Amino acid sequence: MRWSVLDSPIGELSVAVDDDGLCRVRFGAIELGPERAQDPLLTAAEEQLTAYFAGELKEFDLPLSVRVGSKFERAVWDQLMRIPYGEMQTYGDVAKAVGDAGAARAVGTACNRNPIPVIVPCHRVVGAGGKMVGFGGGIPLKRHLLELEARITLETSWL
Structure with a gap:
């Protein structure tokens, strides 16, 4: 998984992607270390979340990768x-x-x-x-x- 942390109006959000799509969003920041992951899907997720919080986006268009759950x-x-x-x-x-x-x-x-x-x-x-x-x-x-x-x-x- 590759992570980034996004500042939002509801506080920091940690966002993760894997090779298949967006796989996690967590409330709060996770420790990323000295370098932030560079990934086009992470960038797209950050842009779409930013647009959502600005009231400019009503539907997300991101591939999802959910490998958990019954x-x-x-x-x-x-x-x-x-x-x-x-x-x-x-x-x-x-x-x-x-x-x-x-x-x-x-x-x-x-x-x-x-x-x-x-x-x-x-x-x-x-x-x-x-x-x-x-x-x-x-x-x-x-x-x-x-x-x-x-x-x-x-x-x-x-x-």
């Missing part, structure tokens, strides 16, 4: 990619969409294990009634991402 977790992560920018679904909605209506808690666990948060938008999943619960980066970061998307969605709908 069949259920992968189904959840795939469903997360289907939640439109600026919208939310509940854990129960996602559970129904992956074929197990009673698995809302398991969906929460899968979201917590998401190796590529922000890009695989687990922040768009909320508790019943829209409650702001659970997020690996913390509730304030989840709220920030949802507010960013809501603001951009509202602004662009008036154009």
